[in-house]
Amino acid sequence: MARTGNWGKEPLKRAKKLIEFLRNYSHQNNPEKELFTEWKDRDRDSDRSKLFIRTNLKELACLLNPEISSKYSSEANKQKNQIQDTINRLKELGIVAESSRDSEKSKGIRSLKFTLWNSDKKQENLTQLELVWKNRQQQKQSQTEKYNSSNQKQQINIKSRELNPSLEKNIRTYLSKSFSRDKFAELDQAGEPETGEKRTYLQKVFIDIFLKPWDKVATEFRRIFTVEDDLFRDKNHVPAMEYFTKEERKYNKVVIIGGPGQGKSTLGQQLAQVHRAKYLNTEYEFTENIKVKRIPFRVVLKYFAQWLSNRDRNESSSLENYLATEMGNITNRLEEISAATVQDIFEQKECLLILDGLDEVSDARLQQRMVEEISTFLDWAENIKVDLKVVVTSRPNMYKQQFNPEIFPHLEILPLEKEQRTEYAQKWVKTREIADGEQTRILDILKECEEDERISRLLTTPLQVTIILLIIKNGGRPPGERETLFDEYWRTILKREKSKDKDLIKSDDQILLNVHSYLGYLLHERASSNTSDSSNINVQSLLPEDEFRAAIEKVLRKNDRFLM
Secondary structure, three states, X not given: OOOOOOOOHHHXXXXXXXXXXXXXXXXXXXXXXXXXXXXXXXXXXXXXXXXXEEEEHHHHHHHHOOOOOOOOOHHHHHHHHHHHHHHHHHHHOXXXXXXXXXXXXXXXXXXXXXXXXXXXXXXXXXHHHHHHHHHHHHHHHHHHHHHHHHHHHHHHHHHHOOOOHHHHHHHHHHHHHHHHHOOEOOHHHHOOOOOHHHOOEHHHHOOOOEEEEOOOOOHHHHHHHHHHOHHHHOOOOEEHHHHHOOOOHHHOEEEEEOOOOOOHHHHXXXXXXXXXXXXXXXOOOOHHHOOOOOEEEEEEHHHHHHHHXXXXXXXXXXXXXXXHHHHHHHHOOXXXXXXXXXXXXXXXXXXXXXXXXXXXXXXXXXXXXXXXXXXXHHHHHHHOOOOEEEEEEEOOOOOOOOOOOOOOOEEEEOOOOHHHHHHHHHHHHHHOOOOHHHHHHHHHHHHHHHHOHHHHOOOOOHHHHHHHHHHHHOXXXXXXXXXXXXXXXXXXXHHHHHHHOOOOOOOOHHHHHHHHHHHHHHHHHHHHOOOOOHHHHHHHOOOOHHHHHHHHHHHHHHHOOOOO
């Protein structure tokens, strides 16, 4: 939500002026103006009057201020911004709700609903508005006082929570070495071999991605989250790094859901790097947004699970023990760092815990054991009031709400938008050792791909964009070579999935290709069977589970003479 600054007399005066103008406005008197109003006195949800308006804010600025000579003038633009500020404030008060479509917004048109108190009595609307406004003003002042008091207490606490010099030195060594180890992007997963210092720095290609409340979470939890959270009150998504750098308690725990190649692990890697850089006073993007220095612990869950599976029954398998082992190995101080040391760090310092890749632990029993160890640690941290932020990542297909949605808001990663693809592609080509003319060629062909509907559907994740950029870099032209494109996708994704869990995919590669080819044929046939309704194509191309199993069985029987 946009910042709304102070809630003094001038903003209130502007709000009163706007509401009174809209209440008295007659569309018939100004038919050429871009403002339409309609009253609906009552509905089933409320006995308060509702005024629906459809307008262009610059036109509204001119109507509200007749002295403005042209809607193209600087004064019109200034007044438009003030109206937008007023609308933002009224949204915070629950007086205004917006239903503008993207197609309308692109033309500068806004659809708004004003929930007022009375359609006829001028003074009642203004009196009630002033009461609500002053209540909000008092709340803002109270929040500011609490924030300042909290900050003062926090500063006192931080001063009294100093670690001993030896442990502080080990922490800085741990963060410094982890920062160096995690500085490269994992672009080799897209099929481009990278080795040594020639690998691509994460900082040079990272782009922020958008998050929104996950649709699969129980409706009541999602509704509570979106209604109470200012970030999502007036927009359906937020940049990930904006969310992660919030320091209010309600942002301290979150589960991030995303599909293959959407950037879950990269996001966790970047978040850890930002906090490491902040703690080490190293220049790095986003560090200026960090208000509290936190010691980040990034746990790749498949490695934690592997460590758990190798523990004897008489050995402690706590998360603290695993973190102590990791920290000891990285700092070469195994004998100095124990589970108790890790607990001391969490008790005395602000920390960040990133739990990456819950879905990559495919063994159900092992995953359950791992989640129990994590829950035990989080319960301990909660009971002793540890200042801790927790970020969990997982794919949707393996996630069964192992983390309580009442405590952990669940957000999903959105597909890349065109501007994000362009930003990533521009960063990517700049990191290659190629001439400016070649960079331009690659970006131009990528634009052609975006204009091809069939290929643009394969440009929704950073991994997909990287694969296409590599094909173009190596001389390909995807719009005219779709078979090559899909073959490259197949090889890259199969290799990537096998590398994540060598025991998960044991089937012969050719059989897997045959299965996917046949399923692709069936889905394509379904989607093509009813092209008259483009909005229904996706529904047409869904396979029920029984048909899915039957199709796989048919391919397997054809490929195995013993099953025929």
